[in-house]
Amino acid sequence: MDSEPACFLRFERAPASFACTITANRPHLFRVTQRGGMLSNSSWAASAMTDAATRSSWKTAGLDRPLDPVDYTDTFTDAEFAGIQRGLVPKDMDDKWFIFFEDPILYLHRSWTGNLIFTVELSAVPGGARVLHAYVVRDQDTYSRASNEEAAKLLPWLVRGLLLRQDFPFPEL
Numbered sequence: 001m002d003s004e005p006a007c008f009l010r011f012e013r014a015p016a017s018f019a020c021t022i023t024a025n026r027p028h029l030f031r032v033t034q035r036g037g038m039l040s041n042s043s044w045a046a047s048a049m050t051d052a053a054t055r056s057s058w059k060t061a062g063l064d065r066p067l068d069p070v071d072y073t074d075t076f077t078d079a080e081f082a083g084i085q086r087g088l089v090p091k092d093m094d095d096k097w098f099i100f101f102e103d104p105i106l107y108l109h110r111s112w113t114g115n116l117i118f119t120v121e122l123s124a125v126p127g128g129a130r131v132l133h134a135y136v137v138r139d140q141d142t143y144s145r146a147s148n149e150e151a152a153k154l155l156p157w158l159v160r161g162l163l164l165r166q167d168f169p170f171p172e173l
Contacts, residue, residue, distance in 0.1 A: 065142060072155045074131045075128060077128045117142070
């Protein structure tokens with residue numbers, strides 16, 4: 001018999017809610033129904049929580065536009081790299097970014113237009129990954145910014161603050 005849950009977590013992932021209880025023996029994943037009941041089925045719940053964003057998860061545009069280099073360097077742990085590979089699908093149009101990974105490129109699109117704004121080329125290294133190159137769309141009508149330096153200030157926040165949900169301050173632009 002399982003002991004009392006040591007932890008109870010509930011989180012939202014459109015279009016469903018999920019909960020997880022952790023006992024001394026093992027975690028239990030549940031889908032929370034609209035009436036608050038819980039349906040247990042760890043196989044589909046686990047896959048639903050870890051589905052990676054793909055190019056077809058949201059609209060995309062501007063993949064053929066010229067890009068300018070951005071001065072961005074960073075390294076990531078294995079866990080952070082796994083988060084990067086999962087990407088980020090907006091829940092609605094108020095979420096401003098759609099981010100997906102196609103080895104070895106991380107693509108960052110504006111959600112409203114689907115326009116590609118940044119690409120980041122990553123290389124797997126022992127213990128994680130590192131940034132090889134980063135680019136921003138050249139066309140100022142597609143993405144207005146004061147300079148590529150301004151874009152270089154925003155990119156670390158997009159990756160660490162938004163995508164990886166780390167406590168990373170929004171840059172002064």
